[in-house]
Amino acid sequence: MGQIFDIRLIPEYTVKLLSGIPTTLLLFILVTVLSLILGMAFALIKIQNIPFLYQIVAILISYARSVPGIVQLFVVFYGMPILIEEFTGVNATLWDPLLFVVIAYTFNTSVFFCEAMRTAIESLDKGQFEAGFSVGMSYPQVFIRIILPQAVRISLPTLEINACTMMKETALAYTIGVTTDIMGRATILGGRSYHLLEADISASILFLILNFILVIVFSRINKKFFTFKRKESVAV
């Protein structure tokens, strides 16, 4: 028995939901950083065509691409504790659900990061590698100092889209009992007062703002670290 829509609740709810931002941001940052590392590793495995690992990554990629995010989240949340118990005897069912959110989203996001970085690396002229080798650098040295910065620059727009998608998708965390992020708080708030729509609109506002900030941060990062032009020539 829903109450009548009350627009005046929206500012109030929006302020209340601010308390969900730390968890949402923490999730976002953790998943982004872990996915960058894991995605890079996946990309290397694919590029180097490392047997066995290559097949595993290929399976992970098609899984992450074809299975809905919420299903992936459930599989990790309900499946991993069983596996953990099986192999270590540890009871993981009472672990913080946030942990499983991080795992599920890292797995999913790293697959998309992997593809973005792999195509970026493959688009680079192989002369970039060869120039590094020709002065005596090893593969890892060339990779980290020469290839990676250029690959990040090329893949940044795609990484940005994937990161933005991931941030809003973390809202699904409430389905496995996370209550401290924006959507978790909104669900509780709206559920108690039966003003669910107002809570959802407040959450929308916060996600819009977060996304806006994210876009600015990405463009700053791009300008500052990955333009490979002098400041004065960029300004012109």
Added chain:
Amino acid sequence: MIELRNIKKSFGKNEVLKDVSVSVNDSDVVVILGPSGSGKTTLLRCINFLEKADSGILKVNRDVINLKNAGKKEIQDIRKRVSFVFQHYNLFANKTAIENVAEGLIVTKKMKKTEAIKIAAEHLEWVGLSDRKDFYPSELSGGQQQRVGIARAVAMDPEVILFDEPTSALDPELVGDILNLIKKVARKGIAMIVVTHEMSFAQEVANKVIFMDGGYVVEEGRPEDIFIHPKEERTRAFLSKIVPLEPMYNI
């Protein structure tokens, strides 16, 4: 002294180098000529392991290296002592001109950054690019990029520099400048192997000219011998297609 012995290299069924031997004395300038596809680039690439030869021996001063099964350490050691100047410059796109020159010094010669930058600055000055040291490759002309490429090669203080058609991607009016710079490198006394189609450069600077064709060295000798009295018919045919024989310079 650099010596290559019995280098063989195939790509699949395509036997590119059938049996090539070359020797380069200290401060020699060796020019390699040959028709397109005769394996000149492949030969240079085999020397610093950008391509793995199927067999062959590389001697660099006292060290003898088997080109086929050299280990990682040996390969990196050779690369520190053998610089490469690329046809398409291949500057590190994420590094400024001065960083391009300093990179190898810092990473493989393990120099302190300040020292490497100082040496890099000296070399950029030497190639006439002091005012462009903080420019990125995308902000440099082809000729300027190749100057940085040459500075990067020379700064490594190598025993030999390999040039693979260093001027063929340049606008014609810039070719002379870069050839002059390469002459300046030669005057430093660094040994070099230069693949080029610039015959007048070969005549003027080389003390040995090698003509390659069909996977073999067809003929080699002093430039005056090769250009004026080639012994082999194939050399003669190749030269007659390319050059007016009088020294000609359009700088």
